[in-house]
Amino acid sequence: xxxxxxYRRAAQAAGVGIWDMNLLTGDIYVDPMLxxxxxxxxxEIRNHIDDWGRFxxxxxxxxxxxxxxxxxxxxxxxxxxxxxxxHRDGSIRWFLARGSVTRDADGVAIALTGTDTDITARKRDxxxxxxxxxxxxxxxxxxxxGDVLDSLVRMVEQQxxxxxxxVVMLDDSRSRVRHCAAPSLPADYVRAIDGLTIGPKHGSxxxxxxLGTPVIVTDILTDPLWEDxxxxxxxxxxxxxxxxxxGSPELRxxxxxxxYYADPRSPSDAELQLIESAxxxxxxxxxxxxxxxxxxxxxARNRAMxxxxxxxxxxxxxxxxxxxxxxxxxxGLYLPPAAFLGRNVxxxxxxxxxxxxxxxxVRVNASxxxxxxxxxxxxxxxxxxxxANIVRCDGDKILSIVKDVTDRRRAELGTEAQxxxxxxLSRVATLxxxxxxxxxxxxxPLTAVRSNAQAARHLLNRTPLDIAxxxxxxxxxxxxxxxxxxxxxxxxxxxxxxSAAFQLVDINDVVRDVIDLANSEILSRRIRLDxxxxxxxxxxxxxxxxxxQVLLNLVLNACDAMSGAELNQRQLVLATNASxxxxxxxxxxxxxxxxxxxxxxxxxxxxxxxxxxxxxGLAISRSIVSDHGGSIRAENNEGRGATFRCLLxxxxxxx
Amino acid sequence: MTIDRGLRLAIVDDDDGARAGVARLLxxxxxQVHSFESAEAFEGAEVSVDCVIVDVRLPGVSGLELRDRLRxxxxxxxxxxxxxxxxxxxxxxxxxxxxTTVVKPFDDETxxxxxxxxxxxxxxxxxxx
Numbered sequence: 001x002x003x004x005x006x007y008r009r010a011a012q013a014a015g016v017g018i019w020d021m022n023l024l025t026g027d028i029y030v031d032p033m034l035x036x037x038x039x040x041x042x043x044e045i046r047n048h049i050d051d052w053g054r055f056x057x058x059x060x061x062x063x064x065x066x067x068x069x070x071x072x073x074x075x076x077x078x079x080x081x082x083x084x085x086x087h088r089d090g091s092i093r094w095f096l097a098r099g100s101v102t103r104d105a106d107g108v109a110i111a112l113t114g115t116d117t118d119i120t121a122r123k124r125d126x127x128x129x130x131x132x133x134x135x136x137x138x139x140x141x142x143x144x145x146g147d148v149l150d151s152l153v154r155m156v157e158q159q160x161x162x163x164x165x166x167v168v169m170l171d172d173s174r175s176r177v178r179h180c181a182a183p184s185l186p187a188d189y190v191r192a193i194d195g196l197t198i199g200p201k202h203g204s205x206x207x208x209x210x211l212g213t214p215v216i217v218t219d220i221l222t223d224p225l226w227e228d229x230x231x232x233x234x235x236x237x238x239x240x241x242x243x244x245x246x247g248s249p250e251l252r253x254x255x256x257x258x259x260y261y262a263d264p265r266s267p268s269d270a271e272l273q274l275i276e277s278a279x280x281x282x283x284x285x286x287x288x289x290x291x292x293x294x295x296x297x298x299x300a301r302n303r304a305m306x307x308x309x310x311x312x313x314x315x316x317x318x319x320x321x322x323x324x325x326x327x328x329x330x331x332g333l334y335l336p337p338a339a340f341l342g343r344n345v346x347x348x349x350x351x352x353x354x355x356x357x358x359x360x361x362v363r364v365n366a367s368x369x370x371x372x373x374x375x376x377x378x379x380x381x382x383x384x385x386x387x388a389n390i391v392r393c394d395g396d397k398i399l400s401i402v403k404d405v406t407d408r409r410r411a412e413l414g415t416e417a418q419x420x421x422x423x424x425l426s427r428v429a430t431l432x433x434x435x436x437x438x439x440x441x442x443x444x445p446l447t448a449v450r451s452n453a454q455a456a457r458h459l460l461n462r463t464p465l466d467i468a469x470x471x472x473x474x475x476x477x478x479x480x481x482x483x484x485x486x487x488x489x490x491x492x493x494x495x496x497x498x499s500a501a502f503q504l505v506d507i508n509d510v511v512r513d514v515i516d517l518a519n520s521e522i523l524s525r526r527i528r529l530d531x532x533x534x535x536x537x538x539x540x541x542x543x544x545x546x547x548x549q550v551l552l553n554l555v556l557n558a559c560d561a562m563s564g565a566e567l568n569q570r571q572l573v574l575a576t577n578a579s580x581x582x583x584x585x586x587x588x589x590x591x592x593x594x595x596x597x598x599x600x601x602x603x604x605x606x607x608x609x610x611x612x613x614x615x616x617g618l619a620i621s622r623s624i625v626s627d628h629g630g631s632i633r634a635e636n637n638e639g640r641g642a643t644f645r646c647l648l649x650x651x652x653x654x655x
Numbered sequence: 656m657t658i659d660r661g662l663r664l665a666i667v668d669d670d671d672g673a674r675a676g677v678a679r680l681l682x683x684x685x686x687q688v689h690s691f692e693s694a695e696a697f698e699g700a701e702v703s704v705d706c707v708i709v710d711v712r713l714p715g716v717s718g719l720e721l722r723d724r725l726r727x728x729x730x731x732x733x734x735x736x737x738x739x740x741x742x743x744x745x746x747x748x749x750x751x752x753x754x755t756t757v758v759k760p761f762d763d764e765t766x767x768x769x770x771x772x773x774x775x776x777x778x779x780x781x782x783x784x
Contacts, residue, residue, distance in 0.1 A: 439739055447761070450761070473683075480672045
């Protein structure tokens with residue numbers, strides 16, 4: 001092998017081709033290998049700079065020319081430039097041109113001689129890496145996804161002449177296509193494609209997204225995949241379309257990266273690699289964006305949570321040293337942060353509270369179970385109530401979430417007093433005072449009955465019998481027994497007269513009031529309360545307190561009925577609804593129900609099937625309800641228990 | 656003192672039925688009975704009796720007030736209260752201490768025992784000032 005041969009072989013192996021240009025004539029010797037790299041036979045490109053120069057990418061000619069001139073002028077020791085060349089098929093090759101000038105004896109440049117090295121692969125890698133960097137940079141800078149993908153598309157388009165690219169994504173339903181970045185595609189085409197579904201015969205992108213595999217269509221006009229979309233593609237001037245799905249292999253694709261060409265063609269390995277990288281970068285961009293969004297979302301959510309829920313959060317060591325705090329505002333802090341951070345709870349807070357907290361910290365640390373503490377701080381007339389939720393955190397720290405619950409506590413105390421008063425009233429009214437009044441009222445005629453009867457018995461011992469006196473005694477017995485019956489009626493009348501103040505009443509409000517009153521009772525008996533209140537309920541004309549009495553009576557009866565039931569079988573349902581003329585209030589329990597023959601009997605006075613109470617509640621309830629123009633009845637449920645249904649007439653429309 | 660003749664009794668109760676019934680009963684048991692429908696009527700009549708049976712609750716002057724007024728005037732007549740309210744029995748019944756009280760409706764024997772008790776306890780009753 002000659003030296004020349006060796007150089008030639010070595011050069012070829014390295015992808016290096018020699019060129020030699022006569023600066024005076026423009027003739028240039030170009031290594032045939034270089035022409036081959038561009039897809040041409042040696043004879044197809046004339047060895048003149050005018051011809052060879054045509055294959056330099058138009059965007060790079062100015063740079064190349066400037067570098068040549070600079071070197072010839074003696075500014076640079078070496079001519080060196082990276083520039084693009086255009087392959088026969090329109091794709092781009094990157095050449096590294098290196099050379100040096102030859103001068104004649106007078107120093108005039110007469111030749112430029114050098115090499116071109118095909119650095120397409122390296123360049124592509126560089127471009128890919130640069131694109132990745134750029135894209136990631138854009139994401140980190142918070143650029144919108146659309147801008148990021150746009151940028152990516154343009155960068156890829158630069159790699160090949162005449163190639164147009166786009167990124168399409170699937171919408172939230174994962175079935176329809178939407179262009180996400182298509183800066184160079186015709187608008188009509190984009191509009192035509194957006195919204196189309198994906199499927200096995202849906203063009204390149206639709207099919208690739210459906211199947212999850214790359215789809216290469218070299219000629220749109222003949223490929224069956226484009227059957228339905230041929231016209232659209234033709235109008236846009238596309239003949240070839242290659243699509244790479246975007247997304248991890250395990251999951252369904254979220255989109256695809258497409259390359260379009262005006263001529264039918266199939267991709268070279270280089271181009272396949274490019275489209276793969278592009279799809280990968282697009283995936284990174286999209287995933288980053290989503291993670292970023294999710295993070296922003298959860299950060300926003302956390303901030304919202306902190307703002308909304310606690311007033312303060314304190315982080316302390318297990319021993320009680322304040323490490324950190326977070327507060328909605330610094331007002332209302334017992335001490336400013338500088339005064340407590342780093343110091344111990346015992347030293348900072350008033351003694352009983354500090355100790356209580358310390359003990360709680362120890363317990364919480366040992367059991368890892370959260371605890372809730374209530375405490376009060378502040379001067380007599382300016383007390384504030386606090387609720388602290390204490391949890392173990394990070395293994396060796398304690399997090400205390402503190403809320404100022406003064407308003408709620410005050411309201412509770414107020415309600416508590418009100419509650420007790422109302423409970424007292426209802427109980428006293430139904431039992432104590434009734435008993436007194438009743439007993440007294442009945443004792444009179446009963447005294448008369450008994451005294452007269454016993455008098456008659458004494459009279460029987462007399463001889464002769466005083467028949468007239470005996471008859472008079474018995475007459476009195478009869479008359480007074482009838483009186484006793486009348487007492488009940490008068491008693492009912494007495495009750496009703498006491499507080500009949502009729503006005504417009506919302507039965508749902510009555511239900512809520514009574515739930516409030518009976519709540520502790522219901523809770524302590526482990527009864528599950530289900531309130532089904534019709535949202536639209538016409539008003540009823542009545543006495544609110546009396547209606548509360550009725551409902552309270554029904555609710556307490558229901559609770560009593562379930563006292564024998566299993567703990568998890570205790571359900572109380574309060575329901576309201578309305579028909580044209582009536583509002584219905586129903587109280588259902590899951591107790592044993594009422595024997596059929598007693599369904600009416602329960603409403604009679606003094607009828608009680610329990611060992612406590614006088615058995616007046618339902619009698620009075622019925623009398624109150626009938627005073628309101630309504631009715632009340634009992635029925636057994638299909639399943640367990642009984643329901644008391646109370647119908648009250650709707651108030652006549654005003655005006 | 657043995658009670659073997661009929662006693663002279665007064666019944667003061669605003670309820671017609673109860674008053675008439677109790678009066679009949681006591682008469683049938685062999686006693687003389689004067690009936691009054693109010694404490695004022697009794698005071699106005701100024702009858703002398705062995706025992707007054709009076710309802711605690713009366714319109715106007717109540718049974719308790721009647722006792723106080725009698726005691727203040729030095730009248731030590733034995734008194735038996737009758738009442739429809741069982742709670743009265745355990746309550747403090749005026750500055751003259753606890754009194755014999757019977758709850759309506761009562762048996763003849765119960766009433767008579769209370770009358771006997773009031774009469775036999777009369778010695779100590781009037782001496783409290």
